[in-house]
Amino acid sequence: MRRISRITVAGAATASLALALSACGGTSTEASSSDSKGGDKGLAIAYDVGGKGDQSFNDAAFAGLEQAKKEFGYATQDVEPTEGETDADKEQRLVSLAKQGYNPVIGIGYAYAAAVKGAAEKFPDTTFGIVDDSTVESKNVADLVFSEEQASYLAGVAAAKSTKTNTVGFVGGVDIPLIHKFQAGFEQGVKDTNPQAKVLSQYLTQTAEEGGFSSPDKGKSAAEGQIEKKADVVYAAAGLSGQGVIEAANANKVWAIGVDSDQYTQEALAKYKDSILTSAMKDVAKAVYNLAKSVEDGKPETGIVRGDLKSGEVSLSNSNPKFADDAEVQEAIKTAKEKIISGEIKVKTS
Numbered sequence: 001m002r003r004i005s006r007i008t009v010a011g012a013a014t015a016s017l018a019l020a021l022s023a024c025g026g027t028s029t030e031a032s033s034s035d036s037k038g039g040d041k042g043l044a045i046a047y048d049v050g051g052k053g054d055q056s057f058n059d060a061a062f063a064g065l066e067q068a069k070k071e072f073g074y075a076t077q078d079v080e081p082t083e084g085e086t087d088a089d090k091e092q093r094l095v096s097l098a099k100q101g102y103n104p105v106i107g108i109g110y111a112y113a114a115a116v117k118g119a120a121e122k123f124p125d126t127t128f129g130i131v132d133d134s135t136v137e138s139k140n141v142a143d144l145v146f147s148e149e150q151a152s153y154l155a156g157v158a159a160a161k162s163t164k165t166n167t168v169g170f171v172g173g174v175d176i177p178l179i180h181k182f183q184a185g186f187e188q189g190v191k192d193t194n195p196q197a198k199v200l201s202q203y204l205t206q207t208a209e210e211g212g213f214s215s216p217d218k219g220k221s222a223a224e225g226q227i228e229k230k231a232d233v234v235y236a237a238a239g240l241s242g243q244g245v246i247e248a249a250n251a252n253k254v255w256a257i258g259v260d261s262d263q264y265t266q267e268a269l270a271k272y273k274d275s276i277l278t279s280a281m282k283d284v285a286k287a288v289y290n291l292a293k294s295v296e297d298g299k300p301e302t303g304i305v306r307g308d309l310k311s312g313e314v315s316l317s318n319s320n321p322k323f324a325d326d327a328e329v330q331e332a333i334k335t336a337k338e339k340i341i342s343g344e345i346k347v348k349t350s
Contacts, residue, residue, distance in 0.1 A: 042074035043292040044102035046093050048109025048131075050214040050240035051080045055266040056259060057239055057284060061108045061131065064288030072296055077102055084209070090115035098123040104295045106131065106144075106288060110178055111208060116141060127300040129291045131284060132178055134304050142294075142301040144287040147308035148178075149185030149347045150340050151280040152237070154316045155257050156189020157336050158278055159233040160197050161329045162255055167198045169226035171219060171245050173238030174212035175203040177350065182237035182259070182280070184348040192345075193332060200226045204241055212241060219244030227252045233277065235259070243269065250275040260284065264319040278323050283313040310341045 045065050047058045062078060069076040077100075079093055090107065094115055097105045106129035107116045116130045120138045127140050134143040159168040170186050172179040187199045202222050205212035212218070219241035223234050227248060234249055235257040236242035242259055249256035250272040258279030263269055269276070287307060294301040307313025316333060318324040339345040 040074050041101040041103070042072055042076055042296070043068045043104060043106070043288070044077040044079070044097040045106045045108055045288065046079045046090070046097070046112065047081055048107075048111060048213070048239075049081055049208050052078065053268070054214075054240040054243075055263060055268050056242060056261050058108055059266075060261045060282075060284035061106070061288050064285035064292070067285065067289045068292035068296075072292070087114040087118075091118040094119035094128070095122060098126045098128075103127055104129055104142075104291050104300070106291065108284075109133075110176075127291070127295050127302070129288070129301075131287065137303075139302060140300070142291050143304045144284075144291065145304060145306050146282040146284075146287075146314050147306065147347075148237075148280070148282055148314060149181040149349050150309045151282060151314035151316060152182045152185030152235075153189035153192075153340065153345070153347045154333050154336055155235050155278065155280040156186040156191075157193045157332050158189075158316065158323070158329060159186070159235060159255075159257060160190045160193035161326075161332055162277060163194070163197060163233050165230045165232045166194070166196050167200065167230040167232065169223065169231035169234035170199060170201040171222045171226070171234060171236040171238055171242070172201070172203040172212075173205070173219075173236075173241050174208050174210075175206050176208075179203070179237050181349045182235075184350050186235055186280075188348050189336065192336075200229055200231055202226065204238060213239035215241050216244035216247070220248045223248035223256075224252070227254055233257065235280070237280075246272045246276060258317075262317040262319050264317060273320070277320060279317040279319075281315050281317055283307060283315075286313055309337055 052058050065076050104127040108131050110133040112130050113133045116128050117136045120128045120141050129142045131144045134145045170183050190197050190199050204218045223245040232254040236245035237259045246256040255277040263279045264273050264276045291301050
């Protein structure tokens with residue numbers, strides 16, 4: 001049932017939207033009014049650094065938007081970030097979407113925290129979401145977060161079982177608490193499975209503004225350095241930069257472990273897929289879609305909404321047949337997963 005809390009300014013001119021968005025980030029897609037139910041507007045997302053096409057985090061969010069658009073038959077919007085933007089720029093982007101009647105409006109990435117808080121205060125009848133941040137407390141905000149450390153632990157098990165050199169690598173995009181969760185879970189999974197294995201860890205930058213999540217060249221260089229030190233499995237939690245890690249792994253005939261999306265199946269990475277062992281996934285698409293559905297059903301999600309191994313919203317992909325058919329590795333992962341869900345294994349977050 002359609003909720004009646006759609007903002008009444010939804011009929012504002014499309015030209016106004018284009019003008020507003022041109023000032024605070026480029027438009028990626030927008031369904032025309034003629035293609036939706038009576039021109040009603042629904043889900044809008046604003047991308048994190050790297051934008052659409054990262055084959056990872058942002059693309060997963062776009063998949064959720066596409067599912068909502070198809071199922072609910074309404075206009076959607078997805079908007080690219082701009083280089084060097086401020087919190088005020090991000091807030092203006094979200095406000096522009098809310099003014100036009102999009103509902104819910106989701107900031108993809110922790111960097112939107114201040115912007116979501118500000119926009120939510122200005123538009124209390126619009127539901128806002130933020131992915132990967134749990135600090136925004138508001139009655140009209142859903143904090144969409146994940147237990148990334150759990151999937152990363154399983155990635156560590158896979159790496160420890162697959163290494164032949166007893167050396168594996170971790171490449172983090174930016175040195176922040178969110179990515180520390182990936183590192184902590186991975187290292188714990190490796191050590192619990194093979195105490196003799198060594199983990200080489202490196203962060204690409206201290207801040208996102210320096211390109212840690214958006215620079216494949218930085219990822220490639222970091223991975224090459226670890227491979228020179230005998231790492232034969234490298235796990236990247238680095239957004240678009242992870243493509244460089246995968247490229248380096250392929251060139252050196254070692255394994256890469258992808259992140260967020262199932263990178264083995266990504267078309268842009270097809271020529272490297274035989275080097276992608278698995279991916280530590282978090283279902284951003286499902287989280288984005290579920291928030292849209294909750295608004296559509298008139299019961300908007302709010303507060304902290306967490307996805308983990310138990311809910312199935314973090315997992316390890318099995319698309320690579322060499323990985324899926326390795327009985328020993330699969331049994332080790334199954335056992336670890338069961339112990340994490342039962343609480344027997346408590347995965348570190350830092």
